[in-house]
Amino acid sequence: MPGSLLLSFAVLLLIGMLISERASRTVISTAVLFLLGGFLLGDGVLDVIPLASGDPVVETLAELALFSVLFTDGMKVGFRDLRTAWHLPGRALLLGLPLTLVITAALAHFVVGLPWLESFLLGAVLAPTDPVFASAIVGREEVPPRLRHLLNVESGVNDGLALPIVLVLLAAAGGTEAGGWQLTEEILLGIAVGVLVPLVVLRLERLPFLKAQDNLQPLLTVSMGLLVLAICTATHANLFLAAFAAGITVASYGPEFRHEFEQFGELLTELLKLAAILVFGALITPAFLFQEIPLAGWVFAVLALTAARPLALWVSFLRSGLPRNQQVAAMWFGPKGFASVVYGILVLESGIGAADELFHLIALVIFLSILAHSSTDVVVAKKLDERESRPL
Template structure:
């Protein structure tokens, strides 16, 4: 464990030095940390030996997911959801549960898992990650409604998938351990803390007795997040639902706090995400990748190229979304950080199928990171009508336009 900090610092420095190149090419920072963890872990070099039951695994996963859900919630305040609910609403209301079900069917019939474990895998793999579609979301040549769709969907579906993960995990743990009343109370307390704490903090700052200075203003939302985390721990409320609700509440009632914290918060969340990806990579060994067998790899590929595309196609039937936009939305359903942490939570849960579930989730995420992070630039260029084209294509297009305008072709 002593090697974790220097390993993270070294890979982080390398990622910073390569970040400009990564923004222009298929190189992915997330893939860099995943591969680095794989190489440094027990299965290859053994420099960074990490076991699933190590305390750092659960602690880092918990903090990372809390930070990510908190910042995700800030991207999608109620105002944004009201303005752009139609297309994201289809993706979340139909696409998310359909992706869950199609993935579960694949896990049940291809791998032979029980239905509860299959539904658990479906819930873990249903959220999407905006990081791997960054080139698409940030490209102004991409239609705004597609960028808004992917951004809102990926910001919300982590939190929406969470209750499904918790319920299916509780059921998989056995009837003796299943207490739906306690689970409901845990989720309810999480929502209450996530809404009440930031609302009270923002209202307090607006009174005549208090005012945050410019230098300390970015720390306001950080303090709110830490207080939500502490109260969630003390009351046993669901931390992740509390984080997501807190982010939405800050975005809704504290626009100034949201803007001042945005860049700072994203950096904090990014550090936790990259550290968790490094640890996740270290838990993946050549033996694990080989142990899933051909059926596991077929499931992983089908989860990427069938489950999400089918769900998106059904979700957008009758919509005005163009074919290219639907194709891009269908492909960019990358399995990212939330799925990583949900997989780690299941691994540490002790359920009978924990190892098998984690293996299937792991190979699917590995395939997704490698495929999606290396194709976002290519798909973004698909929408770039101003990109350079061969001279012969330009002349041909000019002649076609000339005919359309009634001109005599040259």
């Protein structure tokens, strides 16, 4: 990591932590801080962080961050969790996610004029959500439990569901060397590695003469993740699906490790996320936003924020019994999934013909989304709290 990037990250992290308590009660957000920090420190403004799209640190950091996100996301959704409370998240994932993808693709085709293949790739990249950016919603007990559970499970699963679609569409567009059976092999091998490695480690840990010390149990979970990452790197298995499968396997067959790893894992993932957001912001210049994106791109971005997910979830929640104000809150908090940040970088690095145009649109949607959603999460949480506390 270049010295200027490391110094910038350290300073922004210190500022973010010092204002975090106040930020939790206001519209200030650490995600916004790092995004704007990257934007201001990048090329075109202060030129402190000299990064370009082809810089190895961009792709490496993005891959590590997404691996960590998918691993920790998988641990939020063990098989038991999915069986016991699947009603609303199932609607959002099995109906809402595909509809969001299709509506976003239609907007890209008819508003921007992209070909259908690239439009669906754009829709797949922007479909996942990540309410970790809206922590005031999923982290406050005042918010109705059904809504918190819905957003938690949805965000934990939709990155993994969207990933195979992104990979297949990217391969179809010529963005990967793997195609057809080779891509299928990489995906299946990744899932197999993600399932088998944790199962073997958990079985070993339960042997009478092998036992992790209590205070070191989080590191045992980290070692599983690192082993999965190393094996996938050596065998060219898909490391993202391996990470997601490994997280689900740990949650399902070693729930005590999920509990021990939870705080440590969230902090590690948050660090990598913020670093990736800083890099993402540094790739966005004033010229990028205001000269290189046409008016149609801005219209698409606004519609992607205000129409695609709201319309998809409105259909998904018909006759669900979820109160209207909670439906609206769930509809609003998208499409700024962190996975979309990394998928956007992967598209940019893929070298497909429309890579630059797609990245511009992805970056604009996420840029506006982080600004809009991360600055309204506290307001929406307070409104929900007031509504729930209102006497009947």
